[in-house]
Amino acid sequence: MNNRKNLINLAVFLFIALLSMLLIMAAINMLDLPGLNSFGGENNNNRSSQNDRRDNKRDNERNKGNSSDRNNSEYDWKERAQKRRDEGRGYIDPEYAYGQEPESMVPRQGGGYGGYGGIAPEQMPNIDISGNEALPDMPFGMGGNSIVFGDGKNPHIPAFEVLGVPNYPFMKVMVMENYQQNHWIMANEDPEEKFLFGVKMNREFSENSVKVKPVEPSKGYIPVLSGSIEMKYDFSLLEYKESGTFYSEELVENFYEMEYETPPTETKLMNAKTDGDYTYDVYIPKAVELIVDEVIENCNSDYEAIKFVEEFLLENYIYDNSVVNNYGNKEGISSFLWGEDRVGNYLDFVSAYTIILRAAGIPCRLALGYKLMPNVSYQVVYADQVYVYPEIKFEDYGWVPMDVFSYDVFYYPPEETVTEITFADNTARRGNSITVKGTVTDSVGNPLDDMTVLIYLKKDKEEPCLSYAKSKVTMGNFESVFNITGDTNAGKYQVVADLLENDIYRTSSSDPELKIVTDTFLELNSPNNIFGNKFNFTGRILDDFSFEGVKGLDVNVSFHYLDIADTAVSGEDGEFSKEIEIDVPEDYRYYQNFFFAGRYFLLYDAEFTGTDIYSPYYTLGGVYVWDIYWINVLITVLLLSGIIFCIIIVLRKKGMFKREKEELPILAADGPGVVMTTDVSPQLIKKKGGNCYIEFPQIGEGLPDVWGVDDSLAIVFHHSEGNRGELKGVFHKKGEYRIKISRDDDISGERNIRIVDYREEIIAIGKSYLKEMSERILGITDVMTLREILDIVKPKTTTERHWVLENAFSVFEKAVYSDEDIVRNDYERFYVFIKELKQNNSI
Known part of the structure; x- marks a missing residue:
């Protein structure tokens, strides 16, 4: 009785203690006490608890999608935005409303990052929104040239060809996941090495497919599409799955292909949900939180919020892409949003756009890549088409680019040119080479230098296709010699030479006809x-x-x-x-x-x-x-029929066809050393005319009537009218045996069986096969081992028969060299292998 009372008292005490702790924690949150910031000597226990809270939050978000009890209200983006803000309240900083980032990346007072000393790490590609630093190098297709983004204009250098209409008018090279002290920085992600073997690459234009070919062999991050894509390539790649980017450590010379799903229409996006389970790191300036309040107040869906933020920025701020804001040690986005002038360039706008959406619970990031001409089947992309654009992740469509605050990146050089093919073989044979020569001048006839000409083979002048070859222009002349590859069919083609542009001279082309012939x-x-x-x-x-x-x-x-x-x-x-x-x-x-x-x-x-x-x-x-x-034929048939008829009449008169109901002995066997055994007494067959048949069910179809010494053989016999019987036979000596059903001299059915030693039989068959091979293949002698003979025969055998040949020689070697027992299975496999090699005439 006392023990029960003590347990009740203990339970009451624990309940009161737990309730007291909850009340104390609620009071602390209401007081909004300042936490320990990073520059003041952070307590390790406090850091651990923050990390635990952050990890628990991410686990809850991931598991949320698997709960069957989830209701529709949890999908509401307003609740998600508010919930994300509440979960980040544990991070306190005078300049930021709330945050959710790894400790090493939390901005510190004094203008630095946790572990980076105030500057973006050199090994991590980043974008400086103040315009003080160039963009990360993206030399793909440009032979090592870098690009800048800021006061200076990017050079009009050809980077790569694009064949196919892309799903979105962008191609990304890098993805900037995290924002730190005026810098957008790539996430630190481990890549996965990818190989594709035996993939068939098709150079032709196709729907829902984009092919990319660098102008100059290049390595590094390669341009890819956003959204759901399937890559095809014939070189190794490192894939960064979270960011959807790829990196090549070897030079890429040929094209690679991306097949994509049809992108969603704007109507579908209006009714789509963003990915609420996607976790990302973010810290939010106080200036942004006030705008998020307005977003939540005025919007009822993800898409409304996305459009509202774009319109809010355009209506309340001045968009001037010629402005370069030097923020120094100030927080750039806050300075732009709450500055006196409220003037910003493209990077200011897209950075604020991205941060506001992230603060509202919508996964958004910046992609660094290129802007493409929309709805064009083929284009050459130049270095000055470099572009930074936001991507938003939707549940059903993945990362979708947003073309907001758009500006024109397409440059048209001022000077015209004239490209002319002065010589080209008018006929070329498949597999052979072709020579193309020509000149390049400006509009008044002056020869140009240090430019590039791409050579195309087109069935029609307007056909979109990748280039076939390229040539450098030297003192106004170019010459290219290249082979007609196997994927180019015979037919009539246009040889097209297109001059690639630079900062001064625009493109021009020439297109004589070429016939590719074949035998x-x-x-x-x-x-x-x-x-x-x-x-x-x-x-x-x-x-x-x-x-x-x-x-x-x-x-x-x-x-x-x-x-x-x-x-x-x-x-x-x-x-x-x-x-x-x-x-x-x-x-x-x-x-x-x-x-x-x-x-x-x-x-x-x-x-x-x-x-x-x-x-x-x-x-x-x-x-x-x-x-x-x-x-x-008719005369012969009649004569034979008459003869047969006469014979039957004579035999009937002599009683040869007398139909007697008689019982026959079941089985007899002729041959040395036979012992017939049976567990039960067999039925007698009553002969009523017709024949009796003997079968060996253990001998597979297509195999000869051969059986092993001392092995039990099942012998089944049956009459044409359905009577059956079965015996087991054991043969102790090799030789030819005849199994028959008979009585006196009247044999009703018979069948021969040859009894062998399986090892000897395999060796005999193998020697016969080797003799045939020695007559057809030079170099096989009697003193060679089976392995040496296999090495000579194998190269002369078709590839699809190699496994048959190797298995046959494996059994042959076992019979010749091994002391292991040779069983029925060895004999059947060897017989089938040799038969297959002979029938298909593999040599």
């Missing part, structure tokens, strides 16, 4: 023998370079000494077929004459006469035409 090859599949007068002329016409079928070509056929000719037209994969009626004249001489038939041998010519693209080809074929002598 052809006829592959005939017509029958060698026909009965009657219908001949099916079939085959394929192939490109002799790629061995691909060619469609739409005429293939002529004509027979020697006969007035028979026709034409077949190739279809898909180069296949052609034509049924031809052959009437052989009566005076035409037989090639061979038999009693029942005669046959003619007809030669025919198969010819492709050629076009201006495809070379002609001729081959000779032959067919046997059989002429059946039906009268002779």
Whole structure:
């Protein structure tokens, strides 16, 4: 009784203590006591508790999406924004309303970062919104040239080609996740190395696909699309999954491809939710919190908030992209939002836009890359198209770029040029080289220097495609020699030379015609023998370079000494077929004459006469035409039928076909050393005419009637009317045996079985196969080991038969060299492997 009372008292005490702690914590929050800031010697326990609160918050956000009890109110972005602000109240700083960042990145009083001493770390690419520093290097496609962003104009240097209409008119190179003391800085993320093997790269234009090719071989961060994409490339890449960026440690010379999903329309975005589960680090200046209050008050959805912030900034601040605000040690975004002039450039606006949205609980970040011409199938991107733009993450669509506060980045050089191809081979053969020469001058004929010309091969002058080659312009001249690669089909093309622009001279082009020709090859599949007068002329016409079928070509056929000719037209994969009626004249001489038939041998010519693209080809074929002598056949059938009828009558008279119901002994076996055993007495078969059949169910289909010494063999026998029986047989000596069902001299059914030693049988089959190989392949001798023979035979065997050959030799070596028992499975595998090698004529 006392123990129970003590437990009740303890429970009451713990409840009162817990309630007291909750009341004390609530009172402290109401007093809003200042916390320990980073420059005053922070207490380690306090730092640990802040980290714990932050980690718990992130775990709750991740787990939130998995709870089945979640209600619709938790999706409301207003509650999410307010909740995020409340969760960040633990970070106290005189200049900031609330924050949520790693301790090493919390801004300190005096103008520094926690671990960075007041400047952005050199190893972390960053954007200085004050314009005092250049943008991070993005030399992809420009041979190492850097780009700046601020007072100076970026050089009009060609960077890379883009084939395909992008999902958004942007390509990102780096992503700036964190904002610190006037700098947007990349997140510190570990990459994952990616390889693709055997991927098929297609140079042609295709829907929902963008291909990028650098003008100069380059490495580093590569331009990619925003949104959901699938990369295709033939080199190794480092992928940063969180930021959606890629880095190449090796030079990229060829193109890579990105396939994308159709981007959402504005209507879909209006009804879409941003990703509330995405966690990001943020600290919010007090000036921003007041604006967030207004955003929450005036908006009812994510999209309304996104549009409201853009309109709020444009209506309350002056947008002047020529202004460079030097904030010094001041917090840049606060200075812009609450400065006297309220004038800012593009970076000021997009930075404030991004921070305000993040403070409102909408995941937003800045991407550094390029602005593209929209809805263009092909374009060359230049260094001065560098662009910084915000991305917002939606639940269903991933990171979507926002084209806000847009400005024109496209530059048009003042001086015109003239590019002219003065020489180009008018015909080139697939796999061979082509030479293109030309000149480049200004509008008055002065030769230009130190520029680049891209060479294209186009089926049509307006066709969008990647460049084929490039050439440097020296003293007004350029020359390029390049091979026609295997992915370029035969046909007529335009050779197009496009001059790439610089700061002074604009592009120009020249486009003479080129024929790419190829040899052809006829592959005939017509029958060698026909009965009657219908001949099916079939085959394929192939490109002799790629061995691909060619469609739409005429293939002529004509027979020697006969007035028979026709034409077949190739279809898909180069296949052609034509049924031809052959009437052989009566005076035409037989090639061979038999009693029942005669046959003619007809030669025919198969010819492709050629076009201006495809070379002609001729081959000779032959067919046997059989002429059946039906009268002779009929006479023979009648004679044989009469003879058989007479024999039956004679035998019936002699009682040979007497139908007696008699019982037969079940089984007999002839041969040395046979022992027949059975566990049960077999049924007797009552013979009522017809035959008895013997089967060996343990011997698989396609295998010979061979069995091993001392192995138990199941012998099944049955009558044609359905009676069955079964015995087990054990054979102790090698040799040929005959299993039969008989009584006296009347044998109703029989079947032979050969009893062998499996090791000896494998060796005998293997020696026979090696003998055949030695007659066909030089270098195989009797003194060589099986492994040495395999090394000689394998290179002469087709690749798809290598595994068959290796497995066969493995069993062969086991039989010859190993003391291990050779069992039925070894014999069956070896027999099948050798049979497969012989039937497919792999050598």
